[in-house]
Amino acid sequence: MKVIFLVLLFVSGVFSKGFNDEGSTYNPFTFVKAIKTANNAYTLEFRNDEESYFTNFYITSKGVIAFDPLSDIAAYEYVKQIKKYAPNKPLLAIVYSHLHTDHIAGARVLREEFGKNVPIIAHERVEKYLDYYNLSYIDKPNILIPYSGKTMKFGNTTIEFKYLGSAHTDSIIVAIIKEIKQAYICDFANNDVVGWTNLPGINLDELIKMKKEVLKLDIDVITFCHGKPGTKEAIKRQVKYYDTLFKEVSFSISKGMSLEETQNSIELEEFKYFKNYDDWFKGNIEAVYLWLKRTK
Ligand SMILES: [Zn+2]
Structure with missing residues (x-):
């Protein structure tokens, strides 16, 4: 999820801590804990002002593979955790x-x-994006994953990138970490978290299609970049959340209700425990309302 913190920064005085680069340093994460998800597999949990972030590292027979390094502040802690669980x-x-x-x-x-x-390692479009925007504070990928995917072997560990x-x-x-049947999934599906704000720019049909694709993968455990590690059950709950929301919003539209009336009339009791429901559920309604108006 992409978050702009500039206003918060001025309020909280993060600039005064002497960070002098754009972007990577202003995401002031606090380390929460390391979660062991399998033998030699660890998820790190961080929090910022708004939400929880998770990332993973895997210890292979040849060394460590580290996923999303989040920000400079998070990465300093990330280094400590790798050294703790995979010394030398x-x-x-x-x-x-x-x-x-x-x-x-x-x-x-x-x-x-x-x-x-x-x-x-990253999808080939990440390199194009970083080149285009010239984000000098982010190191560029040099092993590119094509749309057709790629499988790589690191010591005794096989990772399929899809x-x-x-x-x-x-x-x-x-x-997908083959030997432990574990997948790392970021942002397009989360574990018991509502969609980010009003899902800006998201093709909702594609979003739901991708979640259903995950259900076809040969995996037992899913780690998410938002929400605790879980299983396919988390994806099923997400699919049900969007199905229910689509039905409710469709019904409101069929009754001629405005966006505001729709936002004020729908609550999904079953999903109120999802993280960020209070902050973003109305935004999710807006996304679905505008999507249905535009596409159906
Ligand atoms: Zn994102």
Whole structure:
């Protein structure tokens, strides 16, 4: 999820802490905990002012694979956690899940510690995006995943990188760690979290199609970049959430209700426990309302 914190920054005085780069440093994460999800597989939980972020690292027989390094601040803690659970192991690669900078800044901190030449893996469009916007504070990928996907072997660990669709930027890769039947999924599906604000720019049909694609994967565990590690049951709950929301909003539209009337009339009791429901549910209604008006 892409978040602009500029107003908050002035209020909280983060600038005064001496950070001098755009982007990667202003996402002031607090480390929460490390969660062991399988043998040699760890999820790190962080929080910022708004929401929880998760990322993963895997310890292979040859070294460590680190996913989304989040931000410089998070990456300093990320280094400590790798050294704690994989002492003296080299870092074999960093993986970017997609092009949103709130997940992928911070690689340079990992590389300062583990070596400037640690390769960075990402979908091919991430490189194009970083070139186009010239985001100098984010290290560019040098192993590119094509739309057709790619499988790579790191010591005793096989990782398949798959492209399932373009709903949350046309750059998202799903990583499947074959030996432990575990997937890492970022942003286009989460574990018991409502959609981010009013789902700006998201093709909702594609979004739901991608979630259903995940259900076909040969995996037992899913780790998410938002929400705790879970299983396919989390994806099923997400699909049900959107199905229910689509039905409710369709009904309002069929009754000739305005967006505001629709927002004031729908509550989904079953999903009120989803994280950020109070903040973003009305935004989700707006997204579905405008989507149905535009496409159906
Ligand atoms: Zn994102």
